[in-house]
Amino acid sequence: MVSVRVLLVGAGGMGRAHLRNLLALRDAVIVGIVDPSSEAIAATRQLSQELQSTPGFATLESALETIEADAAVIVTPHAQHFQQGQLCLQRGLHVLMEKPFVSGSSNARALIELAQQVGRHLAVSYQRRLQGPYVYLKDLIESGELGEIRYATAYQAQSWLESQRGTWRQNRELSCGGQLNDSGSHLVDVMLWLIGSKPKAVFGHIDNRGTEVDIDSALTIRFEHDVICTLNVVGSASIGWWEDVAIHGTNGTALYRNGELWVARGLHSELRPVTVEELPATTNPDENFVDLVLGRIDTPAAAAESGYQVARLTEAAWESNAKRQWIAF
Template sequence: MDKVKFIMIGVGGMGREHIRRLLQVPEVEIVALADPSEAAVVDTRKRFPELAETDAYTDYREAIAQADADAAIIVSPHSLHFEQGMACLDGGLHVLMEKPFVAGSDNAERLIAHAEKLGKHLAVAYQRHLSGPYRYIHDVVRSGGIGKVNFICAYQAQNWLIPMKGTWRQNPALSCGGQLNDSGSHLLDVVLWATGLEPEAVTAMIDNRGAEVDIDSAVTVRFKGGAIATFNVIGSSNIDWQEDMSIHGEEGTILYRNHKIFVTKNGERRVTEVDESEFPPSGDPSRDFAELVLGRVTEAAAPASCGLAIARLTEAAWQSAAEGSRLVRL
């Protein structure tokens, strides 16, 4: 294959970001836009004049049936992902899905099994797998640069409660969860991906802050092998964004502070900042998936198994919080 043709399912804000990235890949062609909102399609065509003549559909099933496509990117409310993903696979398409993959681990397992049965690529758009700073952390930890990992503290704060009020993201029928399932999904994922650790038991305290979905979460995880992690996901913050991660190993420490990284190795006591020139190059999930379909890479940066792992961990946290912070074993 020397060219890959995409259907875009969902052309809102994040959908347009995927479009922007795909249009930078010469071997990619967007052959159909699917969105029930005519206004979203009109706005997309205004932003990207090269798509002015691209076929548009209000029903994604018509797009799958009529467009001559190889792959689809799904950027719709979370509750729709499973049904749309299955339909795309049945239509012979490879699928890249926005986080947090699908609603529930059962659906995740079914979708993965179906993709494997049909021989189709299935991936999740966890972009931190392609971000230079996070790739640096991944490479150092996975290579044993700080020794055996003992403790992780992951923190994310976002002004999410008020700005998202009244949107589908705070409608449980569409979002299938709140901040832990939204931006927090990235935080959970990057820790599991960077460390390679497998959760064993979870406890959690969660507050909805008057919303219909979770807003603030404090989650503690024990991993197989003995490492412990705390995840602090705050959606009621008044600051736009802050993300920190501290990984403590037997021989060193890595501190991530909003794109800045500080490290100690070989028993050093003082951390030093890592120059950005040492970070691996950054990429993006859209281009990475196109490269996968074109056969230029053998595995997606964030395969569907990553989405399944986060679904299981998130479900365990919700269960623990609902049962008075009871320990839930995975």
Template sequence: MAEVRFIMIGVGGMGREHIRRLLEVPEAAIAALADPSSAAVDEVKKRFPGLADVPVYTDYREAIAQVEADAAVIVSPHSMHYEQGIACMDAGLHVLMEKPFVAGSRNAEQIIAHAEQMNKHLAVAYQRHLLGPYMYIRSLIQSGELGEIRYICAYQAQSWLKGTTGTWRQNPELSCGGQLNDSGSHLLDVVLWATGLEPESVSAFIDNRGSQVDIDSAVTVRFRGGAIATFNVVGSASIGWHEDVSIHGDKGTVLYRNGKLFVAREGERVPAEVPDDELPAASDPNRDFVDLILGRVQQAAAPSSCGLTIARLTEAAWQSAANGSQPIRLS
């Protein structure tokens, strides 16, 4: 295969970002756009004139039935991911799915099993797996330079409540959850991926702030082996965006401060900033998925198993918050 042909299912704001990335990959091509919103499609054609003649479908099922393609990128409201993903794989397509994967851990288990049965690649677009600072953190931990990981504090603040008012993201029937399940999903995922730790129990306080979905979440996780993590996901913030992650081991510490990285190795009392030229080269989930289909890599940077892990953790947090913040054990 010299070229990977994609059907784009959902071409709103994030869908356009996936299109932009794919157009930068020489071996990728956009074969069709599928979205019921004519305004979203018009915006794609305006921003990407080279796609003027690409066929458009209001129903994704017509697209996968009529267009010759190799893969699909699913960027629709979260509740639609499962049905669309199954249909795409049944049509012979590999699937790259926007976070937070599918609605619930049961659906995650079933769609992963279906991908294996159909022998199709299924991956999640957790882009932090391919960003220099987080790849550096993961490498530090895997090399043992930080020693045994004992404590993690992860913090994310975003004006999510205000920014998503009136959109499907605050409609639980479409979004399947709020900030913890949306932007917060990235924070949960990158900590588990970078550390390799397995959650054992979860407790949480959650406030919807008058919305139908979770907005502010304080989640505590105890991992197998004894490490503890706190996840602070603030969707009612006044600021646009801020993210910090602190990871403490018995030999060293790494601090991510909204784009800047600081490390204190064994014996060092003060963290030193890591220069940008020491960070691994960044990539993105779209380029990675093309490489996966072409056999250049053996596993996606964020395989579907990551989506299942975060679904289980998120469900446990919701369950704990609904039951007086009682700890929920994960099997």
């Protein structure tokens, strides 16, 4: 295989973001676009002249019956991911799934097992694992320079309550959850990835702010090796976006502040900024996925197992909020 024939499933805003990434790759070819909205497909075709002749389909089934593809990138409402993933894997396609993977940990495990049975790659689009500051932070933790990790905290704020009001993202039937299951899913994943040990229990306090789904979430997580983590997702914020992560070890501290990284190496040492030149290059899940399908790498940045782990923790947080008690893993 010299290039990957990609079927894009979902031509909304995030679908077009994936498409821009794919169009920048010389070894990816878009062979079909699936969306029930003809207007969305038309808008997608405006991204590039080479898409003018790309066939559009109202349903995934009609696309799979008509074209030949090697892989699918699924960027649809969350409730549709599981069935669409099944259809693509059963037709022999590799699958890159937009977060938060699929609805629920049981569906996540079932889809992972199906991918293993048919021998196809299944990855999740958790892009922070490919962003320079976070890759630097992961390498720093694994190098042992910060010592034994004792405490980690993460904070994400977004005007999600107002910006997504009236959309499918605040419709529980389609979204399968709120801000914690949407943008917050990235934060949950990156903390599980950075800390690297298994969570033992979670306590969650969540407020829907009068909607069908969770908007504001405050979680405390106990990990193995006595690591404490707090995770805060604020969907009712007035600002467009902010994200913080702090890692405290026995011999150092690292602070990520909305795109900038600061590190203190050693006890009682000062925080110093990490320059752009020191950071690893940032890539994206689409490029990573194409490299995976072409055999250039053996594993994706975020395998489907990471989606399963995020789903488990999210479900435990919801259960904790409902029962007002710690939920053990």
